[in-house]
Amino acid sequence: MPRSFLVKKHFNSSKKPNYSELDTHTVIISPYLYESYPVPIIPQPEILSSVAYNPITVWTTTGLLPSPLPNDLSPLSGYPSSLGRVSPPPPSDTSSKDHSGSESPISDEEERIQSKLSDPHAIEAEKFQCGLCNKTYSTFSGLAKHKQLHCDAQSRKSFSCKYCDKEYVSLGALKMHIRTHTLPCVCKICGKAFSRPWLLQGHIRTHTGEKPFSCPHCNRAFADRSNLRAHLQTHSDVKKYQCKNCSKTFSRMSLLHKHEESGCCVAH
DNA sequence: CTGGGGAAGGGGCCC
């Protein structure tokens, strides 16, 4: 399975560990690194032709756009890390979109009728107005649906990748994504290509053996900060990732996943 | 089998 998971999963931010201890350690990049490998080879960006990001007007309603429907935004509570696999589909996964009916768009009049039918207060004056097109609705839900299906979608541009189905709300995000297809940063030593210079820099450390991130608790050092962070978990009695059934903790989410898949949670 | 290290990929944020 490729490692390309193109969309970041949004877990509960409260689960962010305290990394302050990492900040106390100065990271020194060896000058040798840059003397020996001065600049990454970055070919000309042929990739950003205009067709690469033709703005489109259809916007998926399943994404993480600020939804006016609070009831639809019931975030997964509490247990973010281990629940990553059951998170809602990524916002840009266009292949799985539209369970709410964009295949047969509802007219504004139909929306109003439906809103009135579903809301006992709909007979009151229409008091919910769209700030974009000034249409008024008698119910909040009616306005919300209107905004989701029409106005918000049309007021936003979408930049789509010509190499895959990904769409982005900003050109910058699209350009960055396209680098993952073109891999413009090439290692002079082994020829391996990377999407970003700092990825290449990290890779070059595998050639030089440089490990600028040291563990304050032992004498180990790491080339990658995230790997040091994972290592620091091994020094902690209470690990970051906890099984919700047996309360056993793990230093890595992957270990928790293995634990869950091994049957602990299934058996209950 | 489990835990941990190494390497890498990606989006978000800040300047």
Next chain:
DNA sequence: CGGGCCCCTTCCCCA
């Protein structure tokens, strides 16, 4: 808008 950096996550491999 782009570059650099941060953080998270994953996969592979090994002890």
